[in-house]
Amino acid sequence: MLETVKQTIAVYEMLRQGEPVLVALSGGADSVALLRALYELGYPVRAFHLNHCLRGAESERDEAFCRALCAQLGVELTVERVDVSAAVQQGSGVEETARRIRYARLQKAAEGAKIATAHTADDNLETVLFHLVRGTGPKGLAGIPPVRGQIIRPLLEVERAQVEAYLAVLGQDYVTDSTNADETYTRNRIRHTVVPALRAIQPSAAQAAARLGNLLRQDEDCLGGLAQECLAQAARPEGAWEIAPLRQAHPAVRARALRRLLAQSGMPLRDVTAQHIFALERLLENANPSACCALPHGFIAQREYSVLRLIHEQNQPERPAVPLSVPSEQLLWDGSVRVSVHVLEKNEVFYKSFNTFCVDCGTIDFVSLCVRTRKAGDRIRLTEKGGSRTLKKLLIDRKVPRCKRDGLAVIADKTGVIAVQDIGMDCSRSPQGGARMQIKIEGY
Numbered sequence: 001m002l003e004t005v006k007q008t009i010a011v012y013e014m015l016r017q018g019e020p021v022l023v024a025l026s027g028g029a030d031s032v033a034l035l036r037a038l039y040e041l042g043y044p045v046r047a048f049h050l051n052h053c054l055r056g057a058e059s060e061r062d063e064a065f066c067r068a069l070c071a072q073l074g075v076e077l078t079v080e081r082v083d084v085s086a087a088v089q090q091g092s093g094v095e096e097t098a099r100r101i102r103y104a105r106l107q108k109a110a111e112g113a114k115i116a117t118a119h120t121a122d123d124n125l126e127t128v129l130f131h132l133v134r135g136t137g138p139k140g141l142a143g144i145p146p147v148r149g150q151i152i153r154p155l156l157e158v159e160r161a162q163v164e165a166y167l168a169v170l171g172q173d174y175v176t177d178s179t180n181a182d183e184t185y186t187r188n189r190i191r192h193t194v195v196p197a198l199r200a201i202q203p204s205a206a207q208a209a210a211r212l213g214n215l216l217r218q219d220e221d222c223l224g225g226l227a228q229e230c231l232a233q234a235a236r237p238e239g240a241w242e243i244a245p246l247r248q249a250h251p252a253v254r255a256r257a258l259r260r261l262l263a264q265s266g267m268p269l270r271d272v273t274a275q276h277i278f279a280l281e282r283l284l285e286n287a288n289p290s291a292c293c294a295l296p297h298g299f300i301a302q303r304e305y306s307v308l309r310l311i312h313e314q315n316q317p318e319r320p321a322v323p324l325s326v327p328s329e330q331l332l333w334d335g336s337v338r339v340s341v342h343v344l345e346k347n348e349v350f351y352k353s354f355n356t357f358c359v360d361c362g363t364i365d366f367v368s369l370c371v372r373t374r375k376a377g378d379r380i381r382l383t384e385k386g387g388s389r390t391l392k393k394l395l396i397d398r399k400v401p402r403c404k405r406d407g408l409a410v411i412a413d414k415t416g417v418i419a420v421q422d423i424g425m426d427c428s429r430s431p432q433g434g435a436r437m438q439i440k441i442e443g444y
Contacts, residue, residue, distance in 0.1 A: 001166040005037045005154045014152040015114060020044040021152070022110045023118075024102070025070075025077070027062040027175040030118035032069065033163045034155055036172060038116060039073060048109045050102050051081040054094070058178060065175050078109050095185075103151075110150065119144050119153045121206040122160040125198075126190050128209045137274075142216035143209060159206050227256035231264075239265065241308045247284045254281065262295070265310040271296040284308070294401055319407065321372035326437065332371060337409045337421070338442040339371050343435060350438060357411075357425040359418060361435035368414035373406055380417045382424045391420060398423070409441050 009015050023035045025047040038045050049066040051059050063079060070077035082105070084098045106115050124143040131140035146156050155163070167174060183189045198205040230253055234245040241261060246254055258280045263269050272295075279293045283303055292302045295310075302309045319333045327342035343361065344350060350358045378391035395405045400422070409421040419425040421441045 001033070001158055001162045002037055002040060004158050004162070006041060008146065008157050009041075009152075009154050012146040012152075014116075014147060014154060015043060018042070018044065019114065020046065021114045021116050022106065023047045023116045024106055025049050025066050026118075026177075027065045027069075028118075028177060029163055029167060029174045030120055030123075030155060030160070032172060032174040033158075033166055034116060034118040035069070035073075035075070036170060037166070038154065039075065046076045046078070046113075048078045048080075048106055050105055051079065052084045052098050052102075053081060054084055054098070055178065062175050062177075080105050080109075107150070113150070115151050117151060117153055118155055120155045120158050120160050120163060121210055122191075122195070124156060124213065125195060125206040125209040126187055128213070129190050129194055130187060135274075138216045139220055141212065142220065143213040145213075145217065157207075157210055223252055223256055224260075226250075226253045227260055230254070230257045231260050236307065239309065240304075243284050243303070243306050243308050246308070251281075254284075261308075261310065262299075265299065267295065267297055267299055267310075292401065292404060319373045321370045324369045324371055324411070326366060326369070330371075332409070333407075336407065336443065337371075339409060339411070340440045341437060343437050350436070355421060355441040355443075357419045357429075357439045358431055359425065359429040359437050359439060360431045361437050362432070363415075363429045364418065364437070365413040365415060369411075370413070371409050371411055374408065374410050374420075378410065378412075378417050380420060380423070380426045381428060382426070384427055391417065391423075394423065409443070411439055411441070 015021060021038060021043050023031065023038060023045055025031045025035055026049070035045060035047060047066065047070050049063060051063045053059055063081075067077060067079065069075075082101050084094060084101060087101060088094055088097045128141055128143045131143075134140075144153060144156060146153050179185070180188060181192075183192060195205070202208060227249075230245055230249045231241070234241040234243075234257070236242060246257060249257060255277050258277050259269060259272060262272055262276075276295055279295075280301055283291055283293050283301055286303060288303070292300055295301055298312050300311050302311060322330065322332055324330075324339065324341055327340075329338070329340040331338050344358070352358065374391050374395075376392075379388045380391055380394065381388040382394075391410075392405075395408075400408075408423070411418040411420075417426055418429050419439055419441070421443060425439075
């Protein structure tokens with residue numbers, strides 16, 4: 001096992017000879033073997049143990065074991081305690097919270113040094129299978145990377161059976177987490193059910209998964225480089241991107257370029273799904289030059305003719321209310337909307353279209369007539385048979401994208417809504433035989 005660890009460190013340039021390293025020590029077989037291996041290979045090691053306070057006396061036992069082991073070896077140990085169950089936030093599970101806290105504390109304790117975690121070839125195989133059944137791309141199928149920033153995995157090409165054999169030769173004991181046998185956890189079911197079945201078919205399944213990961217990471221490096229070139233070609237000042245280079249790129253390159261685009265704009269990629277990338281790709285092909293789509297964390301992708309721009313809802317340009325005189329024709333809100341109004345002659349023919357409305361002049365308060373965006377409490381009644389509905393509920397029912405709702409032009413006076421862009425006119429404003437007025441809204 002030691003020779004495999006030594007080769008892995010060399011191949012992936014994990015550590016220089018004599019470089020200090022912090023070992024994430026749980027007390028389990030893998031982390032104990034990692035600590036002993038790096039210690040034997042002559043690296044200046046320190047250890048870090050996080051007591052998650054999740055398993056009562058068993059958690060205390062693990063901490064005591066790590067203290068005793070490090071004292072025996074003369075290895076400096078940092079121990080921290082966190083009540084993970086009390087730290088769980090809404091939308092997060094205990095495992096995810098524990099992992100987040102563990103890595104944050106590890107990085108703080110490392111003080112810039114490399115951090116070695118005890119992921120093995122078996123862990124990698126389980127990860128590949130876990131990602132496979134969830135539905136993943138090449139990056140997920142590549143499994144656990146040997147190096148990620150300051151995190152290194154020297155045991156990644158070592159199988160668990162080798163770990164146990166190595167510890168047996170040393171006469172080194174270790175602790176066992178009782179939750180590892182709980183098959184309510186998906187990873188444990190994979191470990192105890194799926195992996196043995198695969199090994200019965202192919203005993204070297206773990207090593208096969210490792211080879212697959214290496215090949216996929218090479219492909220990912222190549223495609224990632226092409227995606228970066230594509231994004232650099234598309235980049236424009238002020239956080240905008242030309243659509244043409246993105247649209248013309250190979251789909252494999254385009255998808256990666258879009259993910260990088262989102263990351264550069266400050267969006268956490270852990271919440272970006274294939275559906276979000278697909279929505280962006282459709283936006284690139286959309287014939288509407290001002291189309292948009294909603295993304296996680298309040299981000300909006302906005303197409304502006306030949307340019308794609310990513311903005312946050314909080315940073316959207318304000319669209320103030322604009323008084324409407326009659327007659328008039330106005331280009332509003334940075335040219336995104338044109339509104340024209342004029343009183344129709346008595347016998348003038350009115351040509352109705354989706355955003356051209358004919359209203360009764362007697363229902364309008366011309367002093368307060370304006371075009372604005374929606375506001376809380378807006379209501380509209382589209383048909384005589386239907387009742388009045390809130391504009392908010394109507395936009396949701398019509399499946400108007402969230403990013404478009406606050407940009408729609410609303411024609412209103414002090415008594416309420418007259419007409420809404422792309423939605424319709426309040427039927428109470430319909431002509432009743434008196435003077436008529438035409439309102440036309442054009443979006444760009």
